[in-house]
Amino acid sequence: MEQLLRQRCLAGESGDRLPSVRQLMSELAASPVTVSRALKRLEQEGLLQTQPGSGTFIAARKSTRPRLDLAWQSLVLGAAPPAAALHALVSEAAPGSIMLASGYCDPSLIPVKELSKAARRALGSGSGWGRAPLSGLPELRAWFARGVGPDYSDEDVLVVQGGQAAIHTVFRAVTKPGGSLLVESPTYVGAIEVARALGVELVPVPCDALGVVPEFLERAFEQSRAPAFYCQPLHQNPTGSVLALERRGEVLDIARRHTAFVIEDDYARGLTYGGAAPHTLASQGPGQVIYIRSLTKCLAASLRVAAICGKGPVLERVAAARVLEDFFVPRLLQETALGLVTSRAFERHLARLGRVLQERMQTLQEALAARLPEWRPVVQPSGGFHLWLELPPGMSAEDLSQRAARLGVRINAGSGWFPAEPPGQYVRISIAGATSEEIRQGVERLALAGGGS
Ligand SMILES: Cc1ncc(COP(=O)(O)O)c(C=O)c1O
CATH class of the missing domain: 3.90.1150.10 (Aspartate Aminotransferase, domain 1)
Known part of the structure; x- marks a missing residue:
């Protein structure tokens, strides 16, 4: 009788409820004492679980796989996991x-209906599963270029898989291990963690409600000789500040005097509450600014499409750095993004x-x-x-x-x-x-x- 019950537990799904003791007595032609004893033993074996007032249920199965000994990995991997703060x-x-x-x-x-429509159209085009040009679809590159400013064209744009990937690629292309990078303080955790993982020393530049303070930026360049300043001029993460219009020219002049790039992370384009957002910093400093814009914040987290825009040798450097980790953004995703951003929706x-x-x-x-x-x-x-x-x-x-x-x-x-x-x-x-x-x-x-x- 007990064996019959055991087979029943093993054949059932965990969480299935067992019939009542009375039903089991009649089904198995056994006395109440025999049924209760069998249930108790099966519970001790871990096959059943009794919830007082609710009934008896088939218990979740314990894995029968042998436990792996993974302690050796700590020795190989060494101390502290990188990017723990970003992960959290x-x-x-x-x-x-x-x-x-x-x-x-x-x-x-998330504009799910509109995204689905654009995705269906991309699927229907028949080209979505093929390879895409390494720099991205020309029409999508042209769309991003128009958003940066009148001096930009599709040739100045590289399409990549989201803003985080863009930051990683740009930092890799522009900085050197042991070198330095200027950043606003406070600034985006993801940028801090990338720089640290690359062995780059971060030089914090103090900010106020109007964005980075120009005289501190000047001092930081003088002291560090950093090749670039990473900033978010629009709705900065975390403070929400917008770099004041009267500071923009000065920021570009300072970087120019120190022969350095400005990396503009325009992650919040499209998130302005009302009225027009200021133009990009890149529109004021073509050649000097490396510009990043992602669609994940204003459309959907999984529309992992972003652009890196720049002029001159730096874009070739960035493209070379990028191809080491990823060849191109899935064509289906690019066609979907293009369909949506060029629609009235x-x-x-x-x-x-x-x-x-x-x-x-x-x-x-x-x-x-x-x-x-x-x-x-x-x-x-x-x-x-x-x-x-x-x-x-x-x-x-x-x-x-x-x-x-x-x-x-x-x-x-x-x-x-x-x-x-x-x-x-x-x-x-x-x-x-x-x-x-x-x-x-x-x-x-x-x-x-x-x-x-
Ligand atoms: C300032 C900033 N830049 C870039 C990113 C990266 O976003 P994504 O990779 O989703 O485009 C984030 C995400 O939180 C961010 O806050």
Whole structure:
């Protein structure tokens, strides 16, 4: 009888409920004591699980595969995993928690219908599975070039797989191990981690609400002789600042005097809340600026299409660096991106995206002003996903973000965005991955975590 029950457990699916003791008695023609004993033994063997009040279920099967001895790998791989902070940043939230740490839009902001239409058309073209030119589809390159400025053409553009890949490729092409690179402080974790992985020393340049401070940039170039300055002039991650128009010419002049490139990461193009965004820095400094633009933020995280634009030998260097890790972006994806960005649906989508992001940012700021007024926004963002806040004296951003996670809301402690020591305690709260209602609830939980009233 017990053997029959065992076979039944092994044949069933884990989670299947067993019939009641009474039913088993009649099915197996056994006494209640025999059935109960058999169930108990099978439970001890780990084949069954009893949940009081609910019944008896077939237990999840333990793997029968032998455990691998992998300890030797630590010896071979050595210390600390590279890019741990970036890995943590991009990891997904635990199910059920409110995501105020996302760098990508939640599904309600992705133009799924329009993307699907463009993807179907790309599939139907019949060319989507073939190889693509190494530099990208000429029409897509031309579209990116038009967005950079009037001095650019398709020949100045290389299509790559997302902004992160673009940063990696450009840094590899322009910097040397043991050399240095100037960056805004604070700046994007992904750029910091790439530079570190390449063995490049980061030189932080202080910023204020108007972007990088020109006299500090001058000093940093003088001291470091760095070949480039990496920056995000539009809705900077994490602060949200926009490089002031009156500083732009000066930034380019300083770089020119020091025979250096400016790497413009225009990741937030299309995320401005209302009105026109300033032109690219590259439009003011052709030849001097290496420009990066990605479609993942304003369209969809998996539309991993970005462009690197530049003029002269640098673009050949970048192309040579890129081909070592990847040949071209899947043609199907490029055709889909091209179909969408050249349709009228794209402008409509951007207009809606800007409106919704603005509403969310307003909701966030109102909720914070009501519940946590002592958390001080450093910049009033006019676009983008992030609000950068300075915490009151004595409050630890790391402790706060951990307490918040335990209460089911994810925010980012700011330390990872500083290439050198953080000068204070900051957090980054992001609106891309949460609706206005979730943002309100998230702030309530933050008030509990942060001890607000
Ligand atoms: C400033 C900045 N640049 C580049 C990226 C990379 O984005 P993706 O690789 O998805 O285009 C990010 C992503 O968070 C970012 O914040």
